[in-house]
Amino acid sequence: MTRVDGMPATVLADGRTATKALLRLESDLEDALIDAQVGAAIGAFEAVCGLLAIARPVAETVQASARGWTRLSQVPVRSVEAVEAAEGAAFPADDLPTDIDPDGVGWVRRGTGDRLYVRYTAGLADGWADLPDAARHGIVRLAAHLFTHRDRTDDALPAAVAALWRPFKRLRLR
Incomplete structure (x- = not known):
C-alpha cells in the first residue's frame, strides 16, 4: 500500500x-x-x-523480499526518513536499512518482520x-x-x- x-x-x-x-x-x-x-x-x-513530478512525502508498506532488498514504488527517491518493522520496531536513524541508487530508485533491506513501513520523499522537482x-x-x-x-x-x-x-x-x- x-x-x-x-x-x-x-x-x-x-x-x-x-x-x-x-x-x-x-x-x-x-x-x-x-x-x-x-x-x-x-x-x-x-x-x-x-x-x-513534484517532491512530496510518501508512506509505503512493502513486503520484505527473501532476496534481501525490496524496491520502493515511487521515484526518484530523494531521502528516506523512517523504516519500521511490522511489529513497530524502528531502526536507528543513522542505520536505516535503505539505499538510493543513481537512478533515484529507493531500496529497503529486509527487516525483522514480513512487512516494512517506509516513509520517504520522492519527486523530480521541488x-x-x-x-x-x-x-x-x-x-x-x-x-x-x-x-x-x-x-x-x-x-x-x-x-x-x-x-x-x-x-x-x-x-x-x-
Whole structure:
C-alpha cells in the first residue's frame, strides 16, 4: 500500500497561471476547472513517465523480499526518513536499512518482520519552476487541451505532449 501526499496548492496555482497564459484567458471564472485540468495533467505526466513530478512525502508498506532488498514504488527517491518493522520496531536513524541508487530508485533491506513501513520523499522537482521546461510545457499543453476539449471523450495523449515527455519516461523491467 502506498500513500502519496497531495499536490501542493502553489504548484496548481503556478500551473493555472501558465495554462491561462497559453489559453489567453484573463477571467477568474474558470480557475477551479483549470486547477482540475492541471492536476489531471500532472497525474498523467506521472503515470506516463513513471515518476513523481513534484517532491512530496510518501508512506509505503512493502513486503520484505527473501532476496534481501525490496524496491520502493515511487521515484526518484530523494531521502528516506523512517523504516519500521511490522511489529513497530524502528531502526536507528543513522542505520536505516535503505539505499538510493543513481537512478533515484529507493531500496529497503529486509527487516525483522514480513512487512516494512517506509516513509520517504520522492519527486523530480521541488516546485513548478524547478520542473524541466519540457515536462512543464507538456503539462501546460495537456491541461489546455483538456480544458478546450472537455466535451470530448477521446482519451488519447496529444502527440506533442507525448514527444515532450518522452525523455522522462522510465521503463520498469520486472
